[in-house]
Amino acid sequence: xxxxxxxxxxxxxxxxxxxxxxxxxxxxxxxxxxxxxxxxxxxxxxxxxxxxxxxxxxxxxxxxxxxxxxxxxxxxxxxxxxxxxxxxxxxxxxxxxxxxxxxxxxxxxxxxxxxxxxxxxxxxxxxxxxxxxxxxxxxxxxxxxxxxxxxxxxxxxxxxxxxxxxxxxxxxxxxxxxxxxxxxxxxxxxxxxxxxxxxxxxxxxxxxxxxxxxxxxxxxxxxxxxxxxxxxxxxxxxxxxxxxxxxxxxxxxxxxxxxxxxxxxxxxxxxxxxxxxxxxxxxxxxxxxxxxxxxxxxxxxxxxxxxxxxxxxxxxxxxxxxxxxxxxxxxxxxxxxxxxxxxxxxxxxxxxxxxxxxxxxxxxxxxxxxxxxxxxxxxxxxxxxxxxxxxxxxxxxxxxxxxxxxxxxxxxxxxxxxxxxxxxxxxxxxxxxxxxxxxxxxxxxxxxxxxxxxxxxxxxxxxxxxxxxxx
Ligand code: TYD
Ligand code: MG
Numbered sequence: 001x002x003x004x005x006x007x008x009x010x011x012x013x014x015x016x017x018x019x020x021x022x023x024x025x026x027x028x029x030x031x032x033x034x035x036x037x038x039x040x041x042x043x044x045x046x047x048x049x050x051x052x053x054x055x056x057x058x059x060x061x062x063x064x065x066x067x068x069x070x071x072x073x074x075x076x077x078x079x080x081x082x083x084x085x086x087x088x089x090x091x092x093x094x095x096x097x098x099x100x101x102x103x104x105x106x107x108x109x110x111x112x113x114x115x116x117x118x119x120x121x122x123x124x125x126x127x128x129x130x131x132x133x134x135x136x137x138x139x140x141x142x143x144x145x146x147x148x149x150x151x152x153x154x155x156x157x158x159x160x161x162x163x164x165x166x167x168x169x170x171x172x173x174x175x176x177x178x179x180x181x182x183x184x185x186x187x188x189x190x191x192x193x194x195x196x197x198x199x200x201x202x203x204x205x206x207x208x209x210x211x212x213x214x215x216x217x218x219x220x221x222x223x224x225x226x227x228x229x230x231x232x233x234x235x236x237x238x239x240x241x242x243x244x245x246x247x248x249x250x251x252x253x254x255x256x257x258x259x260x261x262x263x264x265x266x267x268x269x270x271x272x273x274x275x276x277x278x279x280x281x282x283x284x285x286x287x288x289x290x291x292x293x294x295x296x297x298x299x300x301x302x303x304x305x306x307x308x309x310x311x312x313x314x315x316x317x318x319x320x321x322x323x324x325x326x327x328x329x330x331x332x333x334x335x336x337x338x339x340x341x342x343x344x345x346x347x348x349x350x351x352x353x354x355x356x357x358x359x360x361x362x363x364x365x366x367x368x369x370x371x372x373x374x375x376x377x378x379x380x381x382x383x384x385x386x387x388x389x390x391x392x393x394x395x396x397x398x399x400x401x402x403x404x405x406x407x408x409x410x411x412x413x414x415x416x417x418x419x420x421x422x423x424x425x426x427x428x429x430x431x432x433x434x435x436x437x438x439x440x441x442x443x444x445x446x447x448x449x450x451x452x453x454x455x456x457x458x459x460x461x462x463x464x465x466x467x468x469x470x471x
Contacts, residue, residue: 082259113146126178
């Protein structure tokens with residue numbers, strides 16, 4: 001006889017606890033734990049009878065052909081997925097509500113169906129009525145052929161409808177948090193429902209061989225189960241991010257069983273929906289004003305694609321006992337480290353000042369290679385001396401103030417040259433590796449001190465004596 005028991009499950013990470021508490025011990029989220037009823041079967045030893053014998057095979061075999069891929073016709077999505085979607089695979093697209101997930105997938109559905117393949121594409125919305133989706137499609141001026149719409153939330157109905165009939169190329173579920181399986185008591189959006197619904201749909205996708213897109217909302221309050229609880233079940237995890245105030249949207253692969261992770265796709269949100277941005281550097285640098293202090297251009301790399309962005313810094317005298325450190329688009333701890341190195345190794349007094357750092361354009365940078373560009377922007381702001389605007393910068397900073405080599409300098413420099421930059425500040429022993437030389441004037445920087453010297457007046461001693469850095 002099945003036993004009914006209550007358990008307390010964190011809606012953010014899926015960890016379960018024996019009793020309720022205000023904060024999840026596993027992931028640290030607040031107010032994310034809710035009670036879920038489960039019918040637990042009594043655990044029983046399996047014994048050795050009844051199982052089927054598994055065939056073991058060698059590591060090498062005949063079926064080593066590349067997985068067939070289906071290009072979606074959306075260049076940025078194809079780039080992020082590593083060349084198109086794989087039939088029978090499951091993709092999770094996570095992001096804040098209102099960021100544009102439904103818009104993106106509706107466009108992708110139309111593109112898939114419209115392409116020469118004329119594939120059947122199924123779009124199931126659990127949030128909007130079919131009329132609302134139609135209205136959106138009309139506003140986006142999407143082709144009408146091939147996309148089949150439904151408003152449904154019961155997974156049993158969905159599975160029954162897709163079990164037979166013409167095989168769709170792709171099925172889109174918007175969103176997984178509205179879906180439910182009727183054998184569970186818990187409400188849609190709870191960890192148990194999200195997991196079971198996804199498991200059922202993924203099983204169907206594998207059995208029939210269509211690509212499954214699952215939309216997952218991310219909420220800070222943790223009231224609905226986050227896509228994190230699904231990350232291990234799907235083949236590909238994409239996050240759609242961007243600042244609300246900006247038009248740019250970044251689609252980032254954080255896990256990809258069929259391609260490189262960390263690849264990004266860039267879109268611009270317009271009146272006519274999401275527009276692919278083939279050259280993001282141009283976009284990110286569009287609003288840059290040349291020759292102002294506190295600005296430096298970082299030659300970055302997102303996945304395989306070089307991306308140039310402007311790093312902006314502002315350093316101001318602080319009225320607070322603990323000066324403010326505000327960062328947008330870059331890691332807080334990394335900024336603290338850079339400031340500490342500037343202070344301890346280069347004698348720059350930043351301790352008593354407010355520091356603001358911003359990656360222009362709304363991109364979030366993860367690469368340590370941005371260290372030196374960040375330092376340049378900080379030093380430039382502190383000294384009120386602009387970094388010449390024809391220069392790109394990259395390099396990682398060590399705790400001793402030494403500059404470290406970073407990956408693929410050549411790719412970064414090529415992009416910089418393409419965008420009209422004429423010089424670069426880069427880590428030592430890079431010139432030889434980056435067989436480029438001719439187009440850009442390369443300056444190798446071995447230590448942060450050299451960078452400070454290049455930007456500032458080289459009057460650190462004088463500044464200290466005058467008390468400029470000590471207020
Ligand atoms: P949506 O795709 O509904 O977000 P999600 O599914 O991630 O919750 O996007 C809604 C936002 O996008 C909304 O704020 C309006 C904006 N938007 C445009 O700017 N242009 C458009 O053509 C469309 C369809 C939406
Ligand atoms: Mg939506």
